[in-house]
Amino acid sequence: MLVPIILSLSIVYLGYRNYKTESFFDINFTTCLSLLIVIWISFVLVEKQTDLRKRKDALADLLTAIQKTVIEKEAYIITENTMTEYLTMRKRGLNNKIGLLKKYGKEFGLEKDIEFLEEKANEYGEIIGNHIDDKTYLSKSAQELQRPLNLIDDRIYEIMLKLY
């Protein structure tokens, strides 16, 4: 940020110093070319930064979606009437979102954090999977289910802070 400010101030100063000279508005080919190159390089660099920012924002949205999945009460408060399909679909949704994180989070150096999220999601999935037909057991396992989900929630806050 400092460099463009210094450059801008320098140009303004030069403009001021040359203002009253006869050839103030004259410009040669080399100067034109230099200006053109600088403008295009700046444009490309700004676009790159914008794209990076957009990817970070998309990743943040994905992390927020994961958080929403894990903090919902229905994720860990299961009753005798909870349908198996809801349990397996929730597990699938969580796995798929973490899969996306794994694929696109490498760019931001988040491998270890994503590995952690994956481990905890697997822990949650195993509990559900091992007792999918025993809703009585699952209905008494709110704490056991909530444990990995809370850890996922906490780690996501840390990832968000690292991203920005």
Added chain:
Amino acid sequence: MPIVINIAKDYTKTPGGREKKDGPFSGEDFRETILLPKFREAERLNEKLIINLDGGYGYGTSFLEEAFGGLARIIKDEKVMNIDIISDEEPILIEDIAAYMKSALQGS
């Protein structure tokens, strides 16, 4: 022509738990009634066996381990790893199933 099993169409959209005693549509039941017979048929005809996991409501880990890990424990041969798994709806399951079968082969 490969032999294709689409679990949601050929068996159930709501797979259950591990064993038959746990409830309907267990991994054990799927293996015994569909997976193992089709595996043997593919072997006999020298055809590829393809399992499509899409179209259902998702899978419990114990269902998959009992079905595929269990198959590997019965066959006791690396050829089980030639089974093709399709899972566009939950791609991670492809790795998971491969891991269950490998682990089962190493344990047997």
